[in-house]
Each structure stands twice: as C-alpha cells, then as structure tokens.
Amino acid sequence: MAIDPGTLLSQAMSHALAYRRALAEDPRPPSADYHEMLERFSRAMPEQGTDAGEVIEALALQAAPGLMPMAGPRFFGWVIGASHPAGVAADWLVSAWGQNTTYHSPTPATAAIEAVAERWLLDLLDLPPGSSIGFSTGATVANAIGLAAARTGVLLGAGWDPNADGLFGAPPVEVLIGADAHSSVFSSLQLIGFGHRRATLVDTDDEGRMLPKALARALGDKPGPKIVIAQAGQINTGAFDPFTEVVALAKAAGAWVHVDGAFGLWARATPGLRHLTAGIEDADSWVADGHKWLQVPYDCGFAIVKDRMIHQRAMTQWSSYLPTIGEGDRVPSAFVPELSRRARGVPVYAVLKTLGRQGVAEMVEHHCTLARQFAEMLAREPGVRVLNTVALNQVIVNFGEGDAKARRAATEAVIARIQKDGVCFAAGAQWREDWVMRLSITSGATTARDIEISAAAIVAAWRAEQLAR
C-alpha cells in the first residue's frame, strides 16, 4: 500500500492544531468515559491493513470525545504540565528523525543535543557541574535510577558490588524516608529490590516536612550503609524538607542523600523561591520531571547523580557489537535502564531554549503567585478551608462542617460537581485526617483570569451543594 508521508503528517498536524486551538479557547472535559471509548475502539485484530490516511483520520475523530484537557489552562488535577508547543514540535521531529539515541557516535545530532540539555539543566538547577543526568520516562523511573546509583554507591563503599552480585547476601542497607514522601518513591524502592515496607519512615511536621530531630533519632548510631530520601515539593502541601539540616545529619552518618524533586526542584531555578532548596546541592542524587513544571511533552524525567561513574556503573550494559566509548564521550543510554531509546533530550533542549532561564523562573514564580491568589479567593467563602501554607504551587482545600466523615462527603460532592460542570478540573486526595480537593497550578497555559473563573466555579459548586443538602 503506497503511503504518502506528506499527506499523512499534514493530516495529523491539522487535527493537532484544531485540538490545541479548541483547548485554548474552550477546554471541555471528555464527553465519553473510558468504557465508551473502549467500546468505540474494540474490534478484532484486523486481518488486512487499512489505508494509513484513513487510520489517522478515524483515530483523530474517534478519540476526540475521550480527550481530557490536560494541556489546557484550567486543569489543576494531579501535577500535570501543558506540553509546550515548542516541546511538541521538537517531539514531532524526534519521531520523524527516528534516531535510536542509545550511543553517541551513530546518532551524533541527538546525542549531542542531549549532552547540551544535560549541561543546561545542571546550570539552571544549579547542581554540581559534572553531575550526570539520565533522561528517563518520568520521575518514578528517575527515582529508581537515582536509588540504584545510591545502592551502588553505598554498597561498593561496604565492599559489595550489587550490580555484579545482587542483593542476596549483601550487607543490609538502611533506607530512611520522610513519612510524607510520594507514593512513587516507594514504588521505586520496590523496583530496585529494597521493598517499600522495609524503609524506616521519619516523622514529619504539619506541612509534611521531615523533622531533623526525628531523622537524627532514626539514624541513631546504626552502622552500615544508609540512604536518606528527602523531598522537594510535597505532593499535597508543596513543602520542602529542611535540606541543610537533613543533609548534614545524613552525611555525618555516612548516608547517601537522594532528593525527590519531581516538581519542587524547579524552585531552584527561580530567584524568589531558591531559598526553599538551600542545602540541596550537597545531596548525592536528585530527581525532577520534565513533563510536569517544565512543560515538556510526555514522557520525560531527569535522574541526576553527582558521581557520574557510580551512575554509569548502576546502569550501563556492555556488548561486543556496541561502539567503543572515547574519553569524555557521553553515551545517552549509560544513565538509564533502556538500550534502544527515543531522543528524549531534544524536546527538553527546545523548551529550555524557548523559555530561557528567565522564562522558566517567571513561569514558576507566576504559578506560585496564582496558587496564593487561588487559595485566597477560595478561603473567603464560608465553609471552605485552605489546609496548607501555600509556599509553592499546590493548594489543598476542603469543604463543610462536622467530623472528618461529613467533611469528606461534602468535599467529594464538590469535586464531583466540578468534574461534571467542566469549567476546571480538580481531584481529591487524603491529607492527614482529611479528604481534600487538591489544586496544582503547573500548566504553562494558565492565566490570572483562568484562576478567577475556576475559583468562581468552585465556590458556585460549593454553594449549589449546600442548597442540595
């Protein structure tokens, strides 16, 4: 079957443009749910092929009612970036180029672009120059990479090579983690053979920050290899661990310090928020997402490790057919678990170049200002409570009076109304004894007007819910 790539790509582009225009003007929630969409697409595996143009046309039209406006201006559920147009365009080139960016020498352009993106990120985030960055699918995998490097580092220090000899029979590694760490880190721990139940939870304060006294107590005078996992940006409150104290305590105990900063690490690229990350530079590994606050399209995360050699040792594979590596060469696959891989550094490069240092700082700062305004607008309404100190981009609120159960019912009802009326999107989460509505301001498309419209919609939903009760 003859395929005309020109027609095909133009066709995809016009659907993409129409989608993004509609999204900017009038972001609508999906009109069909998952089961309807499944019904729509479920057919037996086709015996014969179909014209590619027809496939793409049908794909775009059939998917339309089930697309969530995640890249739109009023999507506040979870922590979701808005796929910056520059990143999307660069991503199209990546797909069209089809470069398997495993090694540096066979794909010189994309490997070089990724090497430069690595340097730019270290510069922007002000982390030790010479650190290595693995461009991963997201922060969960980046956490697994960082923790695999940590495992390699601390066990080599104890005279055991975990990459060659595994964990059976290895000296036990003590893992200490803040009690309000993201679920993703626990999944990373289980992925690398440390188990999620085995870690020691360190007590936190009201905002979810690790308590240095509790860390000191947990570290005690335990001998042997240790890893302390700290956090920049608690998923509900946006709070940061007190890094200066945490890192000093951990280092005094000989521990490797790993920081999950999936979205919070971007505070470091922002003069007005940088103080929140003081001391973070003395950790050993860090994680940030590209596809959240930086607005790079999915999927993109960064595993940053101070000791390049340890990072490579935890990830690299060798085979006779792979090209030789020269002194100073950066091999893209040496810092991630995959061999064949997408040129994931290219959209990062394009977004960083488009925004510049100033653009990144302004965007992050603007989102934090919007988050404070959002919180203030909501808190003015009787029966609405903001439960966190809005120091970053996360706002948690709940609704109603009475006990936790009654408040949960009210909060869930307001969330359901908001999701149904579709002006904005918010979702729920558990925070301490409360079920909350969590609003995350991370979309590059969001303006002050979007915040006003959304706050009004949430207040209206709460009033309607009170009338209905």
Ligand SMILES: *Cc1c(COP(=O)(O)O)cnc(C)c1O
């Ligand atoms: C989103 C998030 C993660 C997981 O990142 P993914 O990119 O979704 O895998 C980890 N930690 C924190 C704090 C997050 O917000």
